[in-house]
Amino acid sequence: MIRVGICRCAWGKTFPGNGDGGGSVRYGDLDPLGRTTGIEATITEDMIGTGTAPKRSIYPPGFEGGWKGGPGHARGHLLGKQLGGRGDDPRNLVTIYQNGPNSPVMRDFENIIRSAVESGEIVTYKSTPIYSGNNPVPIGITMEAAGTGGFSLNVSI
Known part of the structure; x- marks a missing residue:
C-alpha cells in the first residue's frame, strides 16, 4: 500500500451517539x-x-x-449512514466514486462493522481520507476498526 499525503485531523466537537448507549462521534475539522x-x-x-x-x-x-453521463461521484460518508453517520454535516462527506469504491467496497466494509456491533461489540472506528497534494478528491480512504470482543479491520480503499 502506498500512502500519499495522509491528512492530519484537527478534531472538532464531539457529538454523542444518537441514543443513550454510550456511542460518540468526533468529526475532524475541514x-x-x-x-x-x-x-x-x-x-x-x-x-x-x-x-x-x-x-x-x-x-x-x-x-x-453523479447524474447519468456525469463523472459518477457520490457524497460518501466517512462514518456510514448504517453506522449512525450524519449526511447533513460536511465534515462527514467526501467526494468518492459511487460505483466500486462507495458501493460495494466501502459499504461492504461498513456492513462488516455493523455486524460486529449487532453481535454485541462496541467498536472504535476511524476513517481518514488520503489526499495527493491539493487534489480535492481523496485517492483513498483508510478505515480502521477495533471491537471489544476481538473484532478488527484495517483497510485502505
Whole structure:
C-alpha cells in the first residue's frame, strides 16, 4: 500500500451517539482547502441505522455530480449512514466514486462493522481520507476498526 499525503485531523466537537448507549462521534475539522480530514467514533448498537442520507445541497470539494453521463461521484460518508453517520454535516462527506469504491467496497466494509456491533461489540472506528497534494478528491480512504470482543479491520480503499 502506498500512502500519499495522509491528512492530519484537527478534531472538532464531539457529538454523542444518537441514543443513550454510550456511542460518540468526533468529526475532524475541514482543512484550509475545505476537505474533510476524518472521523473517530465509538459505535454502539443504539447508533445502528440512525444515520442520515447525504444532503443534496452539500458539495464536497471536487464533487461534480453523479447524474447519468456525469463523472459518477457520490457524497460518501466517512462514518456510514448504517453506522449512525450524519449526511447533513460536511465534515462527514467526501467526494468518492459511487460505483466500486462507495458501493460495494466501502459499504461492504461498513456492513462488516455493523455486524460486529449487532453481535454485541462496541467498536472504535476511524476513517481518514488520503489526499495527493491539493487534489480535492481523496485517492483513498483508510478505515480502521477495533471491537471489544476481538473484532478488527484495517483497510485502505
